[in-house]
Amino acid sequence: MKRVFALALGVMTAIGGFVDVGNLVTSGITGARFGMSLTWAIVVGTIAMTLYGEMAGRVAAVARRPVFHIIRERLGVRTALVNLLAFVLLSLLTLAAELGGVALVLELVTGINYLVWVPLIAAAVWLIVWRMSFSVMENLFGVLGLCLVVFVVALFVLPTDWGSLWHGVTHPWVPPREGHPMYLFYAVSLLGACLVPYQVVFFSSGGREEHWTPKNLTEMRFNCVVGFPLGGLLSIAIMAAAAVVLQPLQINVKHLGQVALPVARALGPVGLSIALVGFAAALLAAAAECALSIGYSVGQFFGWSWGKDRRPREAPRFHLVCLVAVIAATAFILTSIDPIAVTVVSVVLGAAAVPLTYFPVLVVANDRDYMGGRVNRRWSNALATVFLVLMVVTSIAAIPLIFFTKAGQ
Amino acid sequence: MLCALLVSAAAAGGCAGPTVTDGGYRAKTAGMLGDISSSLATAQLAVGLDLKGRMALALTDESVSQAESDASSSESSWETRQPPSDAMLALHDRISGPAQDAVSALRKLRIAVRRGDPDAIRTALDGLDEPAAVIDRLSRAVSG
Numbered sequence: 311m312k313r314v315f316a317l318a319l320g321v322m323t324a325i326g327g328f329v330d331v332g333n334l335v336t337s338g339i340t341g342a343r344f345g346m347s348l349t350w351a352i353v354v355g356t357i358a359m360t361l362y363g364e365m366a367g368r369v370a371a372v373a374r375r376p377v378f379h380i381i382r383e384r385l386g387v388r389t390a391l392v393n394l395l396a397f398v399l400l401s402l403l404t405l406a407a408e409l410g411g412v413a414l415v416l417e418l419v420t421g422i423n424y425l426v427w428v429p430l431i432a433a434a435v436w437l438i439v440w441r442m443s444f445s446v447m448e449n450l451f452g453v454l455g456l457c458l459v460v461f462v463v464a465l466f467v468l469p470t471d472w473g474s475l476w477h478g479v480t481h482p483w484v485p486p487r488e489g490h491p492m493y494l495f496y497a498v499s500l501l502g503a504c505l506v507p508y509q510v511v512f513f514s515s516g517g518r519e520e521h522w523t524p525k526n527l528t529e530m531r532f533n534c535v536v537g538f539p540l541g542g543l544l545s546i547a548i549m550a551a552a553a554v555v556l557q558p559l560q561i562n563v564k565h566l567g568q569v570a571l572p573v574a575r576a577l578g579p580v581g582l583s584i585a586l587v588g589f590a591a592a593l594l595a596a597a598a599e600c601a602l603s604i605g606y607s608v609g610q611f612f613g614w615s616w617g618k619d620r621r622p623r624e625a626p627r628f629h630l631v632c633l634v635a636v637i638a639a640t641a642f643i644l645t646s647i648d649p650i651a652v653t654v655v656s657v658v659l660g661a662a663a664v665p666l667t668y669f670p671v672l673v674v675a676n677d678r679d680y681m682g683g684r685v686n687r688r689w690s691n692a693l694a695t696v697f698l699v700l701m702v703v704t705s706i707a708a709i710p711l712i713f714f715t716k717a718g719q
Numbered sequence: 720m721l722c723a724l725l726v727s728a729a730a731a732g733g734c735a736g737p738t739v740t741d742g743g744y745r746a747k748t749a750g751m752l753g754d755i756s757s758s759l760a761t762a763q764l765a766v767g768l769d770l771k772g773r774m775a776l777a778l779t780d781e782s783v784s785q786a787e788s789d790a791s792s793s794e795s796s797w798e799t800r801q802p803p804s805d806a807m808l809a810l811h812d813r814i815s816g817p818a819q820d821a822v823s824a825l826r827k828l829r830i831a832v833r834r835g836d837p838d839a840i841r842t843a844l845d846g847l848d849e850p851a852a853v854i855d856r857l858s859r860a861v862s863g
Contacts, residue, residue, distance in 0.1 A: 417777070418777055418781050419776045420776075421776075421777035421780055487753075559761075559763075560756060560757060561757050561760045562753065562754065564757075564785070564789060565781075565782075567765075567782050568761060570778065571761075571764055571778075574773050574774050574775070575764070578773040578775075579772070579773065579775035580775075582774065582776075583776070
């Protein structure tokens with residue numbers, strides 16, 4: 311019974327942890343602008359995340375090495391340093407977007423400008439990183455993030471034309487007023503939202519925090535194979551709710567509050583309040599995970615003592631990096647730059663940086679010196695290679711698309 | 720550094736630059752009308768739900784304030800563009816009044832929502848119908 315509970319908790323955490331500000335914003339925008347015709351991007355991104363998440367978790371359990379430790383070992387110090395810089399800059403941008411996202415939720419709750427909330431949220435994130443135990447953080451916010459299931463419930467309450475939604479999924483098309491570059495930009499943004507590198511770093515480092523061994527492989531795989539796809543389903547539900555309510559009204563989503571309107575229409579104030587709790591929990595957890603991932607990556611690269619459950623005096627440089635990351639992201643978002651614009655750019659840039667993080671994981675997952683008999687199977691390698699090629703193509707296209715579409719405007 | 724540059728570039732994407740062709744000016748006009756239309760629809764949806772008791776917390780107030788702000792900023796950014804020809808100047812003169820009327824109607828709705836007076840909110844909400852229909856018609860004409 312205890313084992314079943316642990317499995318269920320792990321899956322719920324994976325579902326809640328999958329959705330962050332990138333998924334909320336991009337799913338809402340694309341549902342309102344393109345209907346369901348970009349669902350394939352979430353499906354592809356979720357399968358790739360599941361595959362590579364499982365690999366990173368397996369490497370953490372079997373080789374007992376987290377992602378950045380591997381990157382430094384396999385790529386050498388200089389190349390890995392470039393990788394580290396790209397990862398840290400991108401994660402800072404993501405952290406800023408997550409902090410801004412929580413602040414926007416509090417603005418929707420209280421009516422007080424989001425900029426007032428940013429420093430308070432930053433302090434809360436730092437307290438979570440500093441004081442809350444790893445398992446409590448993961449499970450509490452993961453489970454609260456499940457409040458986003460209201461989007462699935464809303465779809466059943468709304469007058470949803472399921473046939474039309476399914477037709478949109480199976481017959482992707484580009485609306486005439488959008489054009490192909492805009493369609494591709496948002497396809498890349500959805501892929502980037504599903505494949506954010508910090509999630510892999512956090513997942514594998516978390517595995518080391520929880521002292522995974524090969525005995526934990528079944529539990530880890532269950533979390534990945536069930537939890538991540540259900541998280542992807544939540545993203546699709548958010549997209550579908552926007553497609554049902556916002557697209558017919560030709561509403562162009564620019565604010566987080568607009569993403570919640572379909573739930574208000576379907577379920578009234580109770581549903582809306584649950585959705586906002588889900589937003590806040592998912593984004594606050596993502597902010598803490600992002601700050602930790604920056605600390606993990608730097609600590610692992612330089613070989614420092616690292617770990618959330620280690621006291622500041624035991625891992626001072628790790629905790630200092632986490633603190634500096636939170637301060638830097640807070641300062642950036644306090645410039646009053648639009649958090650939604652930051653989110654969209656961060657997920658597309660994330661798509662550009664994905665191969666840097668994922669390629670070393672694929673290499674090590676095939677290395678018998680590290681993995682013994684638990685290397686990738688052939689089908690797994692074939693699928694991972696296809697996704698890696700797709701990620702490389704996406705990463706080449708990402709930055710030109712940002713300029714060409716003015717970041718989707 | 721690159722990230723900051725790209726985010727700044729994205730943020731600057733909303734700033735008005737020179738428009739030198741009729742096609743470019745027409746596209747900017749269609750974009751502005753689309754923004755206003757989206758803002759009007761957001762405000763109508765949020766306030767309509769609020770009047771039915773389906774909204775909570777500050778979401779109605781925020782939705783309407785953001786809708787007004789978006790419409791106003793899109794309209795004023797479009798107004799700073801110089802029409803590149805006489806034909807586009809005529810288009811500007813045809814669009815400018817209705818666009819300002821729509822922003823003004825959103826402003827009235829925002830004030831009514833802030834005051835919390837249901838009758839004033841209903842009146843202001845009804846006041847969005849005509850600007851929404853006009854903007855929709857103009858939008859079709861400009862895009863078509």
